[in-house]
Amino acid sequence: MAVIKGARLPVTPKPGLRVAVANGDRLPTAGLCSHLQLTIGDEAFSEHFFALPLDGFDVILGCQFLQSLGPILWDFSNLTMSFWRVNRRVTWQGTEGNIRRACALISDDLLQSLIAAFEDLFLEPQGLPPSKSFDHRIPLLPNSAPVAVRPYRYPHVQKDEIERQCANMLAQGIIQPSTSPFSSPVLLVKKQDSTWRFCIDYRALNAITVKDKFPIPVVDELLDDLKHAHFFTKLDLLSGYHQVRMHEADIHKTAFRTHHGHFEFLVMPFGLSNAPSTFQALMNEVLRPFLRQFVLVFFDDILIFSKSWAEHLQHVRTVLLQLHNHNLKLKRSKCIFGQTSVTYLGHVVTHQGVSMDPAKVQAISDWPEPLTIRALRGFLGLAGYYCRFIHNYGTLAAPLTNLLRRGAYSWSSDAASAFAALKQALSASPVLQLPDFSLPFIVECDASGSGFGALLHQGDGPVAYFSRPVAAHHAKLAAYERELIRLVKAVRHWRPYLWGTTFIVRTDHYSLKHLLDQRLSTIPQHTWVSKLFGFDFQVEYRPGKANTVADALSRRNEEPTLHALSSPSFSFYDALRKKVAEHHAYADLHAQHSTNTLPAGWCYRDGLFTKQGRIFLASSSAFTLVALQIAHGMGHEGVEKTLHRLRSNFILPSIKKAVRDFVAACPTCQNNKSVHLHPAGLLQPLPIPARIWADISMDFIVGFPKNIVKLHGIPESIVSDRDSVFTSIFWQKLFRLQGVHLKLSSAFHPQTDGQTEVVNRTIEMYLRCLACDRPRSWLQLLPWAEFCYNTSYHSALKATPFEVVYGRSVPSLLPYTPVATNIEAVDLCLQNRDDLLRDARQRLLQAQQRMKTNYDKFHRDVSFSVGQxxxxxxxxxxxxxxxxxxxxxxxxxxxxxxxxxxxxxxxxxxxxxxxxxxxxxxxxxxxxxxxxxxxxxxxxxxxxxxxxxxxxxxxxxxxxxxxxxxxxxxxxxxxxxxGGSVTDPHWGQVYTRKNKTHPDSEKI
Incomplete structure (x- = not known):
């Protein structure tokens, strides 16, 4: 470009044209210079040239020019080329100064020589590191007492390992015996190679430590300095913390206690809250002259970047020399030299710039098509969480949000296109933001049965996603262990972001809320919690519905829909039809049916004999017991109500004795119903006390269900007890204005409101029978108990409450056969209702007289025999x-x-x-x-x-x-x-729903 500008050559614009050069790049061209005259030696040429931004040479002749010369004889040893032009031989001689050798041809030799020159940097350190101005200190909060946590109990095999590692550290001079008042417990964590990692639980010490506010580098600012860099080298220190000495005055604070001794560290141990700040300050001081010029330092990760290979070799030599002068050691297996692409702090760095690691967004890209509305809500919840980062989010998501309407879920091509567009938008790298270490990080985790999801975000944007399927050996663990493992994996996965900062962990597992306060008493806690030592974070509990992002990531692999294998069956009626066709008790009815002489009201439909919609069962039929179980099992009512319910659906000759025996022997009724006979046992008075307050009696009433209030409008009168609610001024004036007469019971005399007490007792009986096996479901069964009461036969009314209120028969729940129904006139219906109400009033008066007569009877005398x-x-x-x-x-x-x-x-x-x-x-x-x-x-x-x-x-x-x-x-x-006895874990309750000949109850 400089030649074109200096010679003022004419350039024909070629917009949008790019030219591929030797290194693979496609460079934009400023235009075309046509028919330029070029002279090499004695030969003149006229060629077309593209104007490109190239450094080092004014003109580059490409393959097209060489092809125009015809056959060429090359001699690379002497740097000559020969060809024939216009019937004569032309030879050109190359010059040494204008040739650049490819770095790839000599890089290995130069690089290996450089590494060999600093071989001592990769050797194991001997003895303690030299004391520096950055020796680690542990400042404590004012008036803090020494921390002394008693050691954990260890298995015998771990005791041997603790002794061995302590002996090794004593030999290396890393630790020494201690008489410090401080003491922290030791943890052994098994590594993948079956060896043990020696860790100290410094959580109690960190709680009273004054936190160091040394500035941690901002990653996005570091990466901005990598522009135009082509070559990269990444260095990693060997046990970086152990290359920092403890300050003499703070050595005793690092003390730890084992089963066989008390020791303290002479070097900076892992797990101290201020250790990251100390280490970052040290590395910044060591490499300060080169920071932002060709070196980036993030704790123990050092990145060297250069524009050219020659510069890079010089930069690597400078950094290695500086580390050598400060006696810092490197770990050879984690160092990478002279690469054009390197992963650093979760980013892929190349000469083209910084891009996101594709693995970060793979979880979004692999999301399957939602098969249910629930799965679609999960995906839209995740997409909506990041809608501010997606252009035209409302337009893209409209076909999917429309599917959430009731009854509108039908997957279409528009929905599939919108789903793919949203996935593409969510997976694009602009969605993920570079982290800002001046703001707190938030880690949201969730583990489901099929996967684990986590989100790292701060401020308004997400930093990274993390999602993994559940490993087979983890799927069998308890929920607490699975959640703990996923939390540790997420934190360690994002260690470059979280290490040395204070961050927040949000989880939908409540027990993890107290993770920092729990005592480590199990092997999983020892294994996984120890991996979090040194991280500074707080745990916040958020229910799964609020934790939408992590919850959606963990559950993205939907389980296939399983079709039900069971369906409603009518085996009772199928078997009954077969019995009707074969049993001798129905022979007369079959004969009458064949001759059309069935009695009036009888009919034969669908294989059953019925009369006015009720099914006929012969007295000798085995289905009588099944019918009893159906009728009585609905609400476990008494003899009269069960008999009435049974006769409303079946015709059973001589069934009253069978009903009485069945109800008397029902184990559920015996266990849950009150005994309405005279109280058993004669009165045994207590001794008369010799002085007042010598003997006292007290009682508490507890266990009543809550929230059983039903409003039926404003009545004419209310009978209630003397609760403060009913005696308050507000209550009195409210009902006086409404014209309602309040009738309060006498003090300590609940019999005044006896009718309500009876109804409550009956409803409680229904609920007790229906919910005795699962009492927490009583609220769901309350409508059923109400139905049983309203449709049960009342002896005082000679009818059901339903018939009295609505003036018609109770509709059958089991429409066995379709029968014709005559619709009566409205006035006749109302007349029947008035008659029922008059009869109800008369019968209630009679019932009150009977209750008055039977009131306050003597107790009855009962006795039992041994063996009963x-x-x-x-x-x-x-x-x-x-x-x-x-x-x-x-x-x-x-x-x-x-x-x-x-x-x-x-x-x-x-x-x-x-x-x-x-x-x-x-x-x-x-x-x-x-x-x-x-x-x-x-x-x-x-x-x-x-x-x-x-x-x-x-x-x-x-x-x-x-x-x-x-x-x-x-x-x-x-x-x-x-046979055996089934007992409640807290006492001796026996489940007696099993009907057996053996007197003992069955154990399930």
Whole structure:
């Protein structure tokens, strides 16, 4: 270009034209110089030349020019070339001064000679390093007491290793015996080569250390100095910390204690909070004359950069000489010399500039197409988190955000294009920002069953992504261990950013919140927490829903959708149809059906005989028991209500006795329902005290469910107790203005509000029966209990509450066969409702008279015999025998059955309670009721389903479970067949849903 400007040669512009040169670069051209006259020796030429920004030569003749000369004879030894032109031989002689030899031809010899000249830099250090002005000090906070943490307990094999390594460090002069009041514990961490790394847990000492604020280099500023650099060398110090002496006055603070002695470090150990600042200050001082000229220093990582090979060799020699003068040693295996591309501080550095490491954004590029709305939300949550870095984000994401509308999820070509465009935008290097060490880093981690994701960010932009699949041997670990391992891997992966800075770790695993305060008591903690020593960070807990980025990265590998293997079946009706077709009890009905002589109202539909929509079951049919189980199992109601519910769907001749026997023997009812007979046991008065306050009595009422309030509008009157809510001025005036009459009960007399007490007791009974196996699900079962109450037959009303309120029959939950329905006129419906209300009022009055007559009866006298099986009432022993539960109101009323082994006195009996029961085995007769048992052998097992909460565990028939999962090995199958006792971990509750001939309960 200088020749063109000096000679003022005409240049024809060629916009957009680039020319490939010998080193592979494509240089932009300023234009074309046509028909320039060139004279070499005695030969004249006319050629076209491109104007290029080249250094070193004014004109370069390319291959096109050499081809125009024809055959050429080369002599590289004498630097001559010969060719024929115009029938004569022309020979050109080269000059030594105008030839540049390629660095690749001589680089190895020169580089190896240079390294050999400083061979002593790669030798193991002998003795202590010399004392410098940067010897490490440990300033403590004012009035800080010496830190003395007792040592951990070590296995025998680790004790031998600790003794061996201490002996080696004593021989090297790194440590010495100590009498310091300071003491920190030792950790041994196993390395990949099966050797042990010796670590000190200095967390307690770091907590009282005054933090050093020495400036840590800003990486983006360092990388800006690499412009025009073509050659790079990276150096790494050998055990850099051990090349720094401890200050004489602070040696005793590094003391550590083992099982066999007390020692202290003479060199700077790993794990001290101010160690990175001390080391950076030392390296800056050693290489200060060359910083930003051709050297970058980030702790123990040294980068030498140069524009030319000759300069680079001189720069490498200068740095090695400086390290030699300060007696610093290098680790040969981690040093890289004379490269045109090198990875430094997480960036790929070449002569073209600095680019992001492709592995940093690979996690985004590999994201699969979302198959569900949940997966799409995860991807859009990640993309939206970085929308400020993506041009036209709203336009790109519109086809995907539209899919989030209810019922609109249908993957299309537009959605696929938008998904690919967003991935490309997220994966582009401008999204990732260079770190700023003046701002705190934030590491967000999350580990799922399929992968691990982490995000490093600060301020407004992300710095890097980190995502890995879960290793096979890690997938079997506990959740705490998996989260801890992923946290350590993320921190160590980003060590160039985090080392020597204070950063924040955000995780959705709550137990990691207290990581810095936990005592290291397990091998995984010793192994992984020790790798974080020396890092200065705080842990913040953030739920998974808020931790969208890391959570999305960890769960990007979606599990395939599994189709359900089960579906609703009607095996009862299928089997019943088969029985109807074969059983002799239905022979008469079949004959009548074939001759069209069925009684009025009867019909034969879908293989079943019905009358007015109810299915006929013969008295000898085996399906009677199944029908009883269905009707009674809905809410475990009493005889009359079960019978009414059964007859609303089935026709069963002479069924009342069967219902009475079935309900009496129902184990769930016996365990959970209150006994409405006269209280058992005669009165035994307490002794009269000789003085006042000699004997006292107290009671506490706990365990009531919360949030059971239903509003039904403003009533005409309210009966309530005398709670402060109802007696307040606000409450009184509110209802006075509304015209509502408040009726407060007498003090300590809940019978005033007896109707509400009865309803509450009934609802509690329903919930207790439905939720006894999983009391935490009572809220989900409350609507079902309400339905059971509203559709149950009330003896006082001679109808169900549903019929009284709505004036029509209860709709059947099981529409067995379609039947015709006549729609009555509105006025007739209203008239029937008025009649029902009048009857209800009359019957309620009669019921009140019966209740008044039966009120305040005497206790009944009961007795049991030795060997008899009874159920145990424990509601009055909750504070002694059982751990109080949050849903104690829904706990069973009775437990057992248990066998009476001895009669103690007149009113007490000794029971054979489980060994782990925490109550006395002698009980009064009022605490026991006779146990009635079924005689059919039926086994059930409690199944916890994968991917569901433990509260969703369900009782399943054992034979059905074996048929559905024949390859599943039941751990306690043998014990289930032989019989045993199932006990609660905190006391002796027995699950008595199993119906067995053997008196003991089954163990699952």
């Amino acid at each position: 099986w009874v159920l145990l009432r424990l509601n009055h022993r909750l504070a002694v025998g059982i751990r109080t539960k949050s849903n104690a109101k829904l706990s069973p009323r009775f437990y057992g059955p248990y066998k009476i082994v001895e009669k103690v006195g007149e009113l007490a009996y000794r029971l054979a309670l489980p060994d782990n029961a925490r109550i006395h085995d002698v009980i009064r007769e009022s605490s026991a009721v006779t146990s009635t048992r079924h005689h059919d052998n039926k086994f059930e097992i409690l199944v916890e389903w994968k991917h569901l909460d433990k509260s969703d565990a369900s009782w399943e028939d054992l034979s059905w479970f074996r048929a559905q999962y024949p390859s599943f090995q039941l751990e306690d199958e043998l014990l289930a067949q032989e």
